[in-house]
Amino acid sequence: MAAVLDVRDLVVSFPMEGRGVPVVNGVDFHVEEGEPVALVGESGCGKTMTGLALLRLVPPPGAITGGSIRFRGQEVLRMSERDICSHRGKSVAMIFQEPQSALNPVLTVGFQVAEAIRAHEKVSRRQALDRAAELFGRVALSDPGRRLADYPHQLSGGQRQRVMIAMALAAGPSLLVADEPTTALDVTVQSQILDLLASLRESLGMALLLITHDLGVVAHFSRRIYVMYCGRIVESGPVEELFRSPQHPYTRALLQSVPRLHDGRGRLRAIPGSVPPPQALPAGCAFAPRCPLAQERCRQAVPELRPLTDGRAVRCVLAGGGGP
Amino acid sequence: MSEPLSEGGSAPLVEVRHLVHRYPIGHGWLGGPRGYLNAVDDVSFRVWRGETLGLVGETGSGKSTLGRCLVRLLKPSSGEILFEGEDLLALRGEALRRKRREFQIIFQDPYGSLNPRMRVESIMTEPLAIHRMGDRHQRRLRAAELLEQVGMEASALPRFPHEFSGGQRQRIGIARALALNPKFVVCDEPVSALDVSVQAQIINLLQDLQERLGLTYLFIAHGLQVVAHISTRVAVLFQGRIVEMGSREELFQRPLHPYTRSLLDAVLDPDPGAPRPAREDPPAEPAAVHSPAPGCRFAPRCPLAEGRCLAEEPALRELAPGHTAACHMADRPAAGD
Numbered sequence: 001m002a003a004v005l006d007v008r009d010l011v012v013s014f015p016m017e018g019r020g021v022p023v024v025n026g027v028d029f030h031v032e033e034g035e036p037v038a039l040v041g042e043s044g045c046g047k048t049m050t051g052l053a054l055l056r057l058v059p060p061p062g063a064i065t066g067g068s069i070r071f072r073g074q075e076v077l078r079m080s081e082r083d084i085c086s087h088r089g090k091s092v093a094m095i096f097q098e099p100q101s102a103l104n105p106v107l108t109v110g111f112q113v114a115e116a117i118r119a120h121e122k123v124s125r126r127q128a129l130d131r132a133a134e135l136f137g138r139v140a141l142s143d144p145g146r147r148l149a150d151y152p153h154q155l156s157g158g159q160r161q162r163v164m165i166a167m168a169l170a171a172g173p174s175l176l177v178a179d180e181p182t183t184a185l186d187v188t189v190q191s192q193i194l195d196l197l198a199s200l201r202e203s204l205g206m207a208l209l210l211i212t213h214d215l216g217v218v219a220h221f222s223r224r225i226y227v228m229y230c231g232r233i234v235e236s237g238p239v240e241e242l243f244r245s246p247q248h249p250y251t252r253a254l255l256q257s258v259p260r261l262h263d264g265r266g267r268l269r270a271i272p273g274s275v276p277p278p279q280a281l282p283a284g285c286a287f288a289p290r291c292p293l294a295q296e297r298c299r300q301a302v303p304e305l306r307p308l309t310d311g312r313a314v315r316c317v318l319a320g321g322g323g324p
Numbered sequence: 325m326s327e328p329l330s331e332g333g334s335a336p337l338v339e340v341r342h343l344v345h346r347y348p349i350g351h352g353w354l355g356g357p358r359g360y361l362n363a364v365d366d367v368s369f370r371v372w373r374g375e376t377l378g379l380v381g382e383t384g385s386g387k388s389t390l391g392r393c394l395v396r397l398l399k400p401s402s403g404e405i406l407f408e409g410e411d412l413l414a415l416r417g418e419a420l421r422r423k424r425r426e427f428q429i430i431f432q433d434p435y436g437s438l439n440p441r442m443r444v445e446s447i448m449t450e451p452l453a454i455h456r457m458g459d460r461h462q463r464r465l466r467a468a469e470l471l472e473q474v475g476m477e478a479s480a481l482p483r484f485p486h487e488f489s490g491g492q493r494q495r496i497g498i499a500r501a502l503a504l505n506p507k508f509v510v511c512d513e514p515v516s517a518l519d520v521s522v523q524a525q526i527i528n529l530l531q532d533l534q535e536r537l538g539l540t541y542l543f544i545a546h547g548l549q550v551v552a553h554i555s556t557r558v559a560v561l562f563q564g565r566i567v568e569m570g571s572r573e574e575l576f577q578r579p580l581h582p583y584t585r586s587l588l589d590a591v592l593d594p595d596p597g598a599p600r601p602a603r604e605d606p607p608a609e610p611a612a613v614h615s616p617a618p619g620c621r622f623a624p625r626c627p628l629a630e631g632r633c634l635a636e637e638p639a640l641r642e643l644a645p646g647h648t649a650a651c652h653m654a655d656r657p658a659a660g661d
Contacts, residue, residue: 186383189382191590216594219592219595220596260553261552261576262576267531268524271525274491274519
């Protein structure tokens with residue numbers, strides 16, 4: 001299958017302490033047509049900035065300072081302002097964690113979705129509203145025609161996220177970037193929204209880039225995964241293999257530290273220390289200070305992302321082969 | 325009301341009886357409230373010494389309100405809270421203040437819950453000063469000791485909260501809660517705001533401290549895995565009512581209430597091979613209901629609801645030893661079990 005999105009050596013920097021500090025530091029990944037892919041990591045690992053970079057929406061003073069982002073072969077970083085506007089929404093659309101703050105509180109949700117439709121297509125207001133109602137039906141909002149006239153505060157968190165999804169679908173994107181789409185929602189609503197995203201992906205043949213910290217979400221809603229730590233991808237591969245035999249010590253530790261429903265009350269295997277801030281990354285492997293296996297050579301140079309078999313790759317000098 | 329699990333005849337540390345907390349909603353004629361929302365609606369339970377009672381429920385279920393009532397940060401509208409047999413709601417002034425040493429709270433947000441202008445030392449010694457415990461020097465020593473207890477060094481004392489990571493701030497919040505040697509600690513979503521890799525550290529710390537100091541916890545969370553891990557017993561709250569309560573093994577292995585079952589079905593374990601309930605067309609979401617209709621509050625969302633469920637609110641009944649549920653349908657043997 002062809003790649004709908006191909007990102008190479010992406011660097012996003014923010015000025016900190018008088019210099020440009022990379023928060024995304026040479027990220028490579030691709031998403032194939034119609035494929036559900038996940039970008040996983042903890043807060044501050046650069047996953048959100050990576051997502052925003054795909055739409056060239058990195059907030060100033062941050063900026064994309066290197067690399068390439070190709071959408072169906074076309075370089076996003078060299079698009080004109082006009083082209084990027086149609087790229088946003090039509091090629092790649094994005095939804096966010098907090099649907100409350102992404103919607104305008106003084107406009108009806110119908111108006112806001114219709115506005116998104118009219119931004120990409122020459123249709124009348126009436127037609128746009130009809131299309132909005134159709135989209136509301138698609139995202140399984142009850143009584144779509146009536147919902148059009150609702151204001152965001154009249155809807156529940158899950159309904160608001162459905163409105164955001166409807167808006168994101170307005171121009172029929174080929175890739176939907178969902179940044180922590182369910183983190184702010186209750187568990188039962190979370191699974192409904194994720195099921196909705198999965199069924200829309202299938203029925204519309206749209207690719208899905210799921211950005212999340214939640215390994216449970218990743219396990220059930222993506223086919224391939226990229227694990228990020230401190231601005232770099234540290235491991236990637238198909239979900240089943242990666243969960244069955246994680247190769248990077250960080251991935252392994254992360255999977256072991258999550259409490260599971262039917263475990264006992266024993267001690268959890270916590271990862272010592274905390275994530276270092278981007279302006280104070282250690283030399284060498286960023287995970288070395290927290291890694292139980294770290295050796296001298298880990299602290300000297302940043303390891304390369306090495307390809308393994310079965311489409312997997314790992315950024316660790318100690319990993320590979322059968323794995324411990 | 326029948327009470328689950330009596331612990332060898334010993335008295336409970338905390339007993340809550342028919343607790344109600346209502347918030348006024350809207351503005352009517354002359355600015356008076358248009359109505360009331362019962363955030364906690366006739367809740368009764370006991371907390372035994374040394375246990376961790378988990379409290380789960382979705383946003384708006386009243387779990388935080390309940391937690392805050394228990395440490396008297398909110399004054400309940402009615403009901404009783406007995407702490408070692410003494411009614412907390414009858415206490416006022418100096419007597420209440422003295423009692424406050426015994427119950428403390430840890431908050432969710434390690435950013436918002438520490439005063440950014442106070443040094444760690446003042447944050448830790450403030451409760452001691454308020455309760456006139458020790459002199460300056462002794463308080464300082466106690467602050468250092470508390471930090472050590474939560475796995476931090478005394479070098480943190482002169483620093484400000486912003487100099488610490490979320491996990492470290494949560495440790496400071498825990499140390500502050502322990503300053504007065506409480507017996508009972510309400511943990512209100514203490515790990516929800518933390519990164520996965522740090523969550524486990526804090527959960528382990530809370531468990532260690534409980535063992536070392538003989539603490540009793542009310543652990544509030546919306547994440548079921550965390551509650552399942554740390555709790556000895558669990559109560560499930562739905563729209564201000566406890567709908568199910570039992571030991572953690574009972575509740576997670578043999579859930580009786582359809583709401584509890586729907587919560588468990590929604591859990592995503594980090595295992596790609598784990599079975600998930602068949603994907604249905606997502607049901608249209610009902611809007612938030614402020615004034616529940618008569619009958620069971622869960623009925624509008626319940627797959628098992630019958631006529632009786634819409635007419636008559638079910639009471640909590642003991643259906644297995646120490647396991648109660650408020651559901652008309654619950655005693656029917658569940659298919660496939």
